[in-house]
Amino acid sequence: MKKIIGSALIAGSLFTGNAMGQNYKDFTVQTDHVKAEIQPTMWGIFFEDINFAADGGIYAELVKNRSFEFYTPLMGWEEKKSEDNASYITVMNRSSKDSANPRYAQIKLDAEKEAFTLTNEGFRGMGLKEGLSYSFSLNARTLKGAPVTLHIELLSHDNKVVGKTSLKLDSPHWDKFTASLKSTVTDPKGKLRLSFEGKSTVDIDMVSMFPSDTWKNRPNGLRADLIQKLADLNPGFLRFPGGCIVEGRELATRYQWKKTVGNLEDRKVQINRWNTEFDHRPTHDYFQSFGVGFFEYFQLSEDLNAEPLPILSCGMACQFNTGELVPMDQLDPYIQDALDLIEFANGDVSTPWGKLRKEMGHPAPFDLKYIGVGNEQWGPQYIERYKVFAKAIKEKYPEIIIVSGTGPFPDGKEFDYAAEELKKLDAEIVDEHYYRNPEWFLENADRYDNYDRSGPKIFAGEYAAQSVAIASPDNKNNWQCALSEAAFMTGLERNADVVHLSSYAPLFAHAEGWQWTPDLIWFDNLNSYATPNYYVQQLFSTNKGTQVVEIGYASNEPVTGQEELYASAVLDEKNNQLILKIVNSSSKDATKTVRLEGDTKTTGKGSITVLKSEALGRVNSFDNPENIHPTTEEANFRGKKLTINLPAYSLTVVKINLKESNL
Known part of the structure; x- marks a missing residue:
């Protein structure tokens, strides 16, 4: 300010x-x-991997499709073969041995020919900064012939070499090789070029490059300028990982937290549900590497001094898409996921999931207090599933506060049904969402003045004034929207005995990779800016009282x-x-x-x-x-x-x- x-x-x-x-x-x-x-959680933030918010966003990895697991295995990569194709690349699959990371690239090299090169384009380019060091790594093995020399080059947007180093790949077994190089220019549209020399066959996987200036200088960490903007909000909680990401377009692509913890190589890449959600913004190269997984979310919550609020699938795929349901008699694995998550966050290191947390570098518990069951499901199918989840969680962890939901809209038949049923069930906190025009926010500043004080507490989990219409690509983060949100927020604050949590949504958007507008923080590969809506949120959260x-x-x-x-x-x-x-x-x-x-x-x-x-x-x-x-x-x-x-x-x-x- x-x-x-x-x-x-x-x-x-x-x-x-x-x-x-x-x-x-x-x-x-x-x-x-x-x-x-006023609850410490009154003003918080909601993170969902939409608009390139994770890969290409807060996750500082610069290499897109680093393990060749996209549906098109070489998406993001450009190969340059020798004229007679004496050197070439083949994508191999070891699915029988490694279901999480089955693919790798095998490169056959002919020493007498021109070096074989692979160039990675990054996420709409790579943000390079003059004088900054970059940590490069890859897993590799040589199968036949002599060791391979790998030349690593940073390229500017016009393909000039602006940083370089070399590695010798000489292990017959899978091994990790690392190097460091500096950029001599600042360029938001940089690239990474790998040139292989030798007469051999080399396998490569997990090709990675991170800037050295990550948040808290953690290796392979988060992008510092974006996380600093979150810290400057002084959030009371961090809700993650979504959002519709939790549900998946179908159950098979729902977010499964257990696949996002442990070694990076063991985190199975998955298509992002926003990949082809909107015809107006198709994003066919949008996948999830889960480099930001549940451990990183908990760690980020701790960094921000914010309560972690994970949301889990309740066995219902997105009802705007397939609406697939898990039969009630097959719901046990989903419930067990919730119980195991609490153990991962809070369990003693002698427990299986507490032990994994320790192995990942955090022996102390994360002190999880909240857990969400479902994102914005609706109807009787949600209520019957919520009841089963709540019973199991409370029996084993009675201290955990369960967050339920009333669906995607702040009114209407589905909302009224869920609100009434959840009240009958003595639900603790109910998540309400509001994507409406600015006039709605002004007219509803008194929404909670007459809410039943004996009913569930409210989590205003997703809200943003829409300047045009819900999901319109023409929505703007203009002052009219921000001002109307400010008026609405005075009503949230005035009713803090009912409203215990609230968060704007979505949080982040890449200037070239977005699917949904409006958004709180916009960024490109080097820069970011706060919207007027951000400053409204900040003025409330840093003056919470x-x-x-x-x-x-x-x-x-x-x-x-x-x-x-x-x-x-x-x-x-x-x-x-x-x-x-x-x-x-x-x-x-x-x-x-x-x-x-x-x-x-x-x-x-x-x-x-x-x-x-x-x-x-x-x-x-x-x-x-x-x-x-x-x-x-x-x-x-x-x-x-x-x-x-x-x-x-x-x-x-x-x-x-x-x-x-x-x-």
Whole structure:
């Protein structure tokens, strides 16, 4: 955030300047009236491998199809043969011995001919940075003849060599060979070229290259700039791995967590369900290597100080696709997966799955508290499966909190049925999803004001205002959408006794590899930018507070759209602050007087942060990443009557420092 200090501040006012809009009724904040405790999980993030979010995204691997397991085995690779084809490549299959990674490439070489080369294109190119080191590795063995010399080259977008090194492949058995090389240029569209010299036959597999500047400098780790944007959200939880990824288009391609842990070579590559989901964005090279698997998700949650929230298949494929069902009498393996996952996360190292966690480098438990059963299934088939899962989980792990769901929509027949049934079953937390136009979000800022306080708690698990229509390729992350989400979020926060978790979706999108819009963070192979929606999320999550207090009109009427304003207020016991969040969705500036009622005493210090744009259609971009971004100004004031200017089309966050004796 940009911070401006000491700019013409006037005592008695939190924000300077004359009001340009009409002055309506005062707001009052009942600082002594705590409505609800705010859960640490109130604002979180939801990760799904859509839009190249994992491979080609947060997973820093630069080589696409590194183990030749795509449906087209050499997809992503370009071979250059000798003129008489004396050297050539063959894709071999050892499925009888290795079901997880059956394919490898066998290269027959003729030393007297031109070197045989393979070039990998990466994920819409490889992001190369000048002066940065890259760690290369591959598994290889030589079968006949002399050792093989492997020349490893980084290429620029115009095929100039910008980094190089060599390896000698000389093992008759499968062995791992490693090398390091630097790039002399910065190029978002780089490539990797391998040249093989010798008179021999060489087998290769797991061809890999990672930048050295990964998150926390972990070898073969995550892309640091993208993870830093997640850390900057200060999330209370991380939901993973989806989303529709959990379900699969059919059961055979559902997400199976056990196939994503252990050695990388043992993680079976699988087609990504978003590969051909949309005719408007076919992505035939979209697969899952599971380099980011459940261990990495748990580790990332720990890095972010966020509660892990894994979601598992309940035996139902995506109901928008095949809708395949596992018969009820064959559901045991799916239930066992859930029980084993809890053991993997929390079990003692003497248990089978706890032992694997230790072997992967994390002997301490991950302290899993939540688990989700199904993604956004609906109908009686889901309810009957949820009941079986809940019974088994609670019998063995009564402390685990189970998250259920009401389907893909926030209303309608399927939603009403699931909500009623789950209430009868005393469900703990119910996941609700909202992909609607901006007007819906404004109109539903009071959605939870009248929810049954004795019913299940709510997880607002997926929401994003759609500027055009659900799944439209023309949706934009514009200010109108972000502002409407901010208004809706004041309602989530105001009802923190009901709403315990919430997250925007989807999280990431590759500029050239996306399938779904809008998205919170956009990136290419070198850069990333935060959308206006991201900054809304950040202003709420980094100003979360610990307790909700009343803010409203003199009649105690909450601010839910009157005068086109929306508001919530929280106390922050950790930082001794009162925090107000006010959305002005009007095209006119407004001025509000806020009266603090109660025994609270202020220090006379505070700040005001404003996120605004006079144009609702404005967006951020790679060329202008801070077109819309927050600005923060320090403030001085006296007394309990505060005058606040609210710019047109704005989210304003007011932080008022309190004397320690007040909280």
